[in-house]
Amino acid sequence: MSFKSIALIGLGEVGTILADDLAQRGFALSAWDVRFADPASPPSQAAASRSFLRRGSSAADAVAGADLVISAVTAARTIDAATAAAAGMATGAVFVDFNSASPGAKGEAAAAVNGAGARYVEAAVMSPVPPKRLGTPILLGGPHADAVLAALRDIGLSNLSVFSAEYGKASAAKMCRSVMVKGIEALLSESLLAARHYGVDDTVLTSLNDLFPGPDWHKLSRYMISRTMEHGKRRAEEMREVARTVEEAGLSPWMSLATVERQEWAPPLSSALDQEEITAMLDAMRVQFVPGSR
Numbered sequence: 001m002s003f004k005s006i007a008l009i010g011l012g013e014v015g016t017i018l019a020d021d022l023a024q025r026g027f028a029l030s031a032w033d034v035r036f037a038d039p040a041s042p043p044s045q046a047a048a049s050r051s052f053l054r055r056g057s058s059a060a061d062a063v064a065g066a067d068l069v070i071s072a073v074t075a076a077r078t079i080d081a082a083t084a085a086a087a088g089m090a091t092g093a094v095f096v097d098f099n100s101a102s103p104g105a106k107g108e109a110a111a112a113v114n115g116a117g118a119r120y121v122e123a124a125v126m127s128p129v130p131p132k133r134l135g136t137p138i139l140l141g142g143p144h145a146d147a148v149l150a151a152l153r154d155i156g157l158s159n160l161s162v163f164s165a166e167y168g169k170a171s172a173a174k175m176c177r178s179v180m181v182k183g184i185e186a187l188l189s190e191s192l193l194a195a196r197h198y199g200v201d202d203t204v205l206t207s208l209n210d211l212f213p214g215p216d217w218h219k220l221s222r223y224m225i226s227r228t229m230e231h232g233k234r235r236a237e238e239m240r241e242v243a244r245t246v247e248e249a250g251l252s253p254w255m256s257l258a259t260v261e262r263q264e265w266a267p268p269l270s271s272a273l274d275q276e277e278i279t280a281m282l283d284a285m286r287v288q289f290v291p292g293s294r
Contacts, residue, residue, distance in 0.1 A: 032062035060088025082109035103168030141170035186262035
């Protein structure tokens with residue numbers, strides 16, 4: 001098996017990275033994003049600036065003739081994207097779902113794609129994409145994962161492994177990991193912003209270095225809090241899927257839903273990202289939501 005024509009559903013941060021890297025490897029590319037309806041949107045601008053990319057008039061049009069479709073949309077649109085793409089996919093074409101969604105949502109997306117005669121492969125992206133790009137670690141799942149593994153590696157996705165032949169397992173691993181990762185981001189934001197008010201932030205961070213030795217908690221905290229301001233909207237959407245995952249396991253997702261709120265709260269404070277030190281960044285955040293803070 002080999003892939004020659006690739007369609008991308010979603011042209012946000014991940015989609016544009018995939019487009020640029022796959023174009024360098026000589027693949028014919030097409031794309032669709034619901035935000036193409038707005039000429040000023042980032043996906044529209046990304047498509048306009050990439051002459052190698054055929055911009056579809058719809059999801060079905062973008063995937064027509066493609067032997068591989070990669071979906072990288074926001075979490076809430078996982079099922080919609082699969083359903084829209086399935087309407088135009090050729091029999092036997094492969095749909096790889098990069099989206100951060102619950103096992104239940106992945107199952108619904110799989111039913112839509114497989115029901116149309118194409119082959120759905122679950123993909124759980126296990127680290128941020130920008131640093132390693134095509135080399136990002138990804139867990140594959142579902143009954144078609146083994147059959148497409150070598151072909152996906154051949155297009156440059158070099159850090160793949162088949163996690164399970166059952167749909168939902170790979171996504172469960174990612175979602176449960178996100179309870180911790182996005183939750184720690186939210187906890188650090190809340191802890192250190194309050195600590196900064198009392199002037200005890202350095203004491204708190206020093207105690208973390210003692211309690212959990214290894215990372216430099218001053219640097220790690222700045223990085224993790226910055227992620228909430230840069231990507232909080234997308235992270236909040238993912239955490240809603242995380243909450244759904246927890247509910248599907250029979251638990252009440254109290255911590256995950258609280259993380260949704262703190263992640264969603266952070267992006268309006270993003271001007272604080274200009275500050276390189278954690279203390280200055282906390283002060284720049286506080287001045288935006290605490291009257292008279294400095």
